[in-house]
Amino acid sequence: MTNRTTQRPHSLRRRGMASVFALLLLVVLSSLAASMAVVAQANLRAADGALLAARAQGAAESGLVFAAHRLARESSRFVVARGVVDDGFATRLWSGSWTLADGAVSVLPPEGFDGPLSPAGLAEALRDAHDADRGTFAPDAAHGTLPSILADGVLVTRPLRLEEGDDRVWFQVTYARVEGTPNIRVTALGVAGDIRRTLSMDFRLGKRIEYALLSPNRVMIGKNVLVEGPLGTRYGTVAGELTAANGDPLVMRSDFRDLSTALDARLDALVAAVAVADVDGDGRLRPAHSLEGGDLDVLGFTDVDGNGFVDDFDLFLGEFDADGDGGVVWDETRTAQAGLGELSAEFTGVDDQLARLIDLAVPDRNDDGVVDARDVRLGYSDGVLNSLDVYAKVHGNLAFGVEESAWEGTAGEPWQQLAQGPIAPSDREAAARFEVDANELREINTDDFSASAQWFSTQAQSNFDTQANAGLADGGSHTPAAVAPFEAVPYGSPTAYDFYQRPIYEGITFTDVRIPKGLNALFRDCTFLGTCYLETETACTDTKWNYAGALKVVNASDGSVSFAPRFPSVTAQLASTTLNDTRPHSNSIRFDGCTFLGSIAGDTPAQYTHWRNKVQITGATRFYSDPDDPEIQLQPDAATLRAQLLALGTEKLDRLQRSSIMLPGWSVDVGNFTNEVASDPDLTPRVRLRGTIVAGVMDIRGTADLFGTLLMTFRPVAGQGPLSFNGIPESFNTTIGYFGTSDGDGEGALPGDAGFAGFGEIRLRYDPDAKLPDGVPWPISVDPVAETYREGAAP
Amino acid sequence: MLRDASLRRPSLSRARGFTLIEAAVATMIVGSGIVAVMAAHRAFHAQNAWAAEAATAQQLGAEMRELMLGLPQRDPVTNDDLWGSEPDESGVGDLDDLDDFDDAVFDSADGTGPLNALREPIADMDGWRQRVFVENIDPFELTRTVDDGTSDLMRITVVIERRTAADEEPREFTRVSWIAPRR
Numbered sequence: 001m002t003n004r005t006t007q008r009p010h011s012l013r014r015r016g017m018a019s020v021f022a023l024l025l026l027v028v029l030s031s032l033a034a035s036m037a038v039v040a041q042a043n044l045r046a047a048d049g050a051l052l053a054a055r056a057q058g059a060a061e062s063g064l065v066f067a068a069h070r071l072a073r074e075s076s077r078f079v080v081a082r083g084v085v086d087d088g089f090a091t092r093l094w095s096g097s098w099t100l101a102d103g104a105v106s107v108l109p110p111e112g113f114d115g116p117l118s119p120a121g122l123a124e125a126l127r128d129a130h131d132a133d134r135g136t137f138a139p140d141a142a143h144g145t146l147p148s149i150l151a152d153g154v155l156v157t158r159p160l161r162l163e164e165g166d167d168r169v170w171f172q173v174t175y176a177r178v179e180g181t182p183n184i185r186v187t188a189l190g191v192a193g194d195i196r197r198t199l200s201m202d203f204r205l206g207k208r209i210e211y212a213l214l215s216p217n218r219v220m221i222g223k224n225v226l227v228e229g230p231l232g233t234r235y236g237t238v239a240g241e242l243t244a245a246n247g248d249p250l251v252m253r254s255d256f257r258d259l260s261t262a263l264d265a266r267l268d269a270l271v272a273a274v275a276v277a278d279v280d281g282d283g284r285l286r287p288a289h290s291l292e293g294g295d296l297d298v299l300g301f302t303d304v305d306g307n308g309f310v311d312d313f314d315l316f317l318g319e320f321d322a323d324g325d326g327g328v329v330w331d332e333t334r335t336a337q338a339g340l341g342e343l344s345a346e347f348t349g350v351d352d353q354l355a356r357l358i359d360l361a362v363p364d365r366n367d368d369g370v371v372d373a374r375d376v377r378l379g380y381s382d383g384v385l386n387s388l389d390v391y392a393k394v395h396g397n398l399a400f401g402v403e404e405s406a407w408e409g410t411a412g413e414p415w416q417q418l419a420q421g422p423i424a425p426s427d428r429e430a431a432a433r434f435e436v437d438a439n440e441l442r443e444i445n446t447d448d449f450s451a452s453a454q455w456f457s458t459q460a461q462s463n464f465d466t467q468a469n470a471g472l473a474d475g476g477s478h479t480p481a482a483v484a485p486f487e488a489v490p491y492g493s494p495t496a497y498d499f500y501q502r503p504i505y506e507g508i509t510f511t512d513v514r515i516p517k518g519l520n521a522l523f524r525d526c527t528f529l530g531t532c533y534l535e536t537e538t539a540c541t542d543t544k545w546n547y548a549g550a551l552k553v554v555n556a557s558d559g560s561v562s563f564a565p566r567f568p569s570v571t572a573q574l575a576s577t578t579l580n581d582t583r584p585h586s587n588s589i590r591f592d593g594c595t596f597l598g599s600i601a602g603d604t605p606a607q608y609t610h611w612r613n614k615v616q617i618t619g620a621t622r623f624y625s626d627p628d629d630p631e632i633q634l635q636p637d638a639a640t641l642r643a644q645l646l647a648l649g650t651e652k653l654d655r656l657q658r659s660s661i662m663l664p665g666w667s668v669d670v671g672n673f674t675n676e677v678a679s680d681p682d683l684t685p686r687v688r689l690r691g692t693i694v695a696g697v698m699d700i701r702g703t704a705d706l707f708g709t710l711l712m713t714f715r716p717v718a719g720q721g722p723l724s725f726n727g728i729p730e731s732f733n734t735t736i737g738y739f740g741t742s743d744g745d746g747e748g749a750l751p752g753d754a755g756f757a758g759f760g761e762i763r764l765r766y767d768p769d770a771k772l773p774d775g776v777p778w779p780i781s782v783d784p785v786a787e788t789y790r791e792g793a794a795p
Numbered sequence: 796m797l798r799d800a801s802l803r804r805p806s807l808s809r810a811r812g813f814t815l816i817e818a819a820v821a822t823m824i825v826g827s828g829i830v831a832v833m834a835a836h837r838a839f840h841a842q843n844a845w846a847a848e849a850a851t852a853q854q855l856g857a858e859m860r861e862l863m864l865g866l867p868q869r870d871p872v873t874n875d876d877l878w879g880s881e882p883d884e885s886g887v888g889d890l891d892d893l894d895d896f897d898d899a900v901f902d903s904a905d906g907t908g909p910l911n912a913l914r915e916p917i918a919d920m921d922g923w924r925q926r927v928f929v930e931n932i933d934p935f936e937l938t939r940t941v942d943d944g945t946s947d948l949m950r951i952t953v954v955i956e957r958r959t960a961a962d963e964e965p966r967e968f969t970r971v972s973w974i975a976p977r978r
Contacts, residue, residue: 019820022821033831036835041842043843051853054856054971058860061973062972134933134935135938162938
């Protein structure tokens with residue numbers, strides 16, 4: 001069968017098909033071209049969009065950085081006495097609604113722009129600063145009324161150009177309080193063309209004194225003392241303070257002195273080389289550095305521990321590393337326990353306290369919150385001194401008010417010969433800074449703490465005898481002063497300036513107690529819950545207050561010892577009353593092996609009278625105020641301590657945690673000259689101080705662990721107070737560690753002297769989280785809260 | 796076997812060729828189409844090349860930004876006393892503060908660049924270079940430059956340029972700019 005309908009059309013009907021094919025091909029080519037155009041345009045748009053997005057992101061980041069800078073700068077104008085910036089105080093600071101209960105708030109004048117001298121609050125200060133910006137513009141009419149504080153307290157600022165004449169790239173920032181926190185939230189909008197990016201981050205308002213030690217008097221850091229944190233002193237900025245003899249703002253002794261004569265000689269050579277070549281002031285020399293490393297080969301110094309520096313520790317390793325393995329074994333038992341095998345001791349019996357100090361420094365080496373075998377693998381308590389211990393005399397930086405050339409010119413030698421030992425500064429910080437501004441390195445005095453002292457005063461009860469009698473009934477003991485032995489002041493000093501017969505209270509628990517003036521007692525193994533408040537006569541301004549009634553030791557030819565008035569004819573005036581002895585009107589107290597679950601505070605003497613108003617802390621005295629302090633768990637009576645702290649209540653603990661010692665104007669000695677060391681060194685009594693410690697002048701010797709900030713209040717002035725009788729300012733110094741008379745510390749003895757008993761073992765660590773007591777006038781600080789960083793607009 | 800006449804191939808004698816006019820018109824149409832496509836292709840290629848180079852330039856800017864972002868404004872030792880790299884800072888690894896980078900050029904031509912964030916020259920980046928400008932700016936007028944070392948705010952600008960064989964002078968592809976405060 002044939003189907004005609006399926007036959008192909010006649011060829012004549014195919015005429016013109018070439019044009020059709022050509023047109024079809026043209027359509028294909030056009031489509032191809034169109035798709036290429038689309039793809040190319042898309043690529044172009046993508047690349048252009050990416051560039052704009054990057055610029056918008058950059059603008060937003062610049063806005064965030066700019067706002068953080070502006071916020072920090074304006075916040076620092078607010079100098080506050082209140083110690084803690086909480087949600088409520090932050091709100092009042094922001095709005096300017098602080099009250100008398102918040103303590104003094106002073107606002108410094110604006111810097112860099114002409115604005116109102118006294119803005120009502122931080123929000124207004126920021127607004128004024130943004131109002132002074134000259135690079136602002138208004139992309140649309142709504143921006144014309146900015147900067148403005150909205151009804152809800154949010155500050156909205158005007159857009160700022162990043163490039164002159166370029167209105168396509170700009171940023172705008174807003175500031176808002178974050179309720180329930182002391183934070184300010186900064187939101188930065190970055191714009192590039194039509195692309196917008198938004199970033200936000202919170203910044204915490206706070207108050208931090210970023211020093212381990214801050215002092216107006218000179219500072220002495222001895223051998224066997226490690227410091228973690230910055231040190232600051234304004235000594236030397238007043239005429240007459242700098243002297244060639246001992247008037248140095250800072251004296252530091254190398255930890256490796258007095259170990260061997262040969263090492264001392266090499267340390268001398270290193271100190272001389274550091275004084276010449278150390279361009280960054282860190283007490284170390286870098287072998288790879290063109291200037292610092294120049295003479296190291298000639299001097300024969302090598303970087304033994306391989307940390308990139310030649311310092312005291314390298315010389316020590318070179319001296320005692322007998323097997324040349326880069327480490328010095330000091331405790332074979334610990335090396336075995338650490339799994340390092342049976343290594344031979346290389347440094348035993350020379351200075352075990354130094355070895356312990358270095359090897360046991362920074363227990364939590366991996367910073368994971370627990371001390372375990374991993375930390376031992378990182379060098380903690382492994383019985384070997386090596387690079388794992390990351391040794392430095394000071395992990396932090398030094399801040400001086402004095403001019404470097406003034407100090408060196410008076411001393412007649414480079415300051416690095418006086419302040420010896422390697423300094424490991426934090427990133428971006430110089431190891432040593434001079435002429436630090438008074439607003440940054442502030443001087444504090446006794447008046448600053450009147451409010452804090454008042455709080456402690458109201459807490460304490462005037463029932464000392466009642467509590468003491470209750471303690472005696474409960475198993476404590478009391479030895480009257482008349483039958484107690486005389487003891488030297490300072491305790492254990494071979495060059496004591498006074499002697500006391502103290503009543504002794506032992507094994508008694510006191511709660512929120514006032515120690516009456518004139519008690520001059522020794523408390524041994526006592527527990528103080530809450531506040532231990534020391535009363536004294538505040539009007540102790542007579543220049544002879546220190547000396548009226550002072551005793552001296554009299555050694556008879558038959559070998560007997562007696563005590564007689566040191567200055568028989570000296571009296572002191574208290575208003576119209578003449579006093580032959582000022583002891584009954586003062587308080588010199590020694591706490592030995594006591595436990596403080598709270599703070600020591602006291603009346604503030606109007607004059608620094610260190611012979612009479614003195615607190616000495618010896619033995620294994622402990623301070624705790626935080627029930628969650630991990631160190632409490634290491635105590636044998638941990639459960640009891642924690643329960644007693646919790647019973648004090650949250651509000652009270654909050655105040656107690658701000659300062660473990662609040663004794664402005666007092667002389668405070670921690671430790672003693674006898675350097676007691678137990679047969680098991682791990683059990684050596686160790687004074688543990690926590691929080692902000694306020695005193696006039698402080699001496700710390702023996703074995704101590706200090707975690708917080710030491711604030712000294714006494715600035716010695718020639719001819720005034722205790723310096724009335726030819727005294728010189730350099731005689732009053734904050735001493736940490738052991739020094740002798742040749743260093744200007746008249747209370748100490750030198751190695752080899754009869755009264756010398758070792759150098760001790762002291763760690764001073766700055767606690768960035770320490771709460772501050774009220775009273776210290778200090779600028780508001782701003783810290784970024786990293787976890788609050790957000791990209792994208794708020795929902 | 797039956798044969799279906801409709802399935803038979805047409806006779807060759809019936810297959811007539813295109814006329815000259817048909818061929819000419821078709822050639823003209825196809826030719827102009829091809830020419831247009833070729834021209835478009837060249838333009839699109841140039842656009843794509845620009846897009847690719849812009850992406851590279853953006854990356855090079857980001858590398859420099861990453862490199863410099865964590866640095867302090869001033870040298871911790873010489874502080875404001877010296878602008879630019881300190882005398883003992885000879886290599887790029889020694890540059891430890893922002894003003895050390897002022898007027899620095901990291902160029903593939905001399906092997907110094909372009910750098911990645913780890914301060915290492917990036918391979919196979921012929922013709923590319925990073926130029927860095929660091930200047931202090933008025934904290935209250937961000938677009939105004941002030942004397943070196945006289946303010947707390949800095950503006951860092953990284954200009955990314957490329958010079959090919961056809962270029963007499965390097966061409967700027969992009970610039971990255973940001974603000975850094977004194978810390």
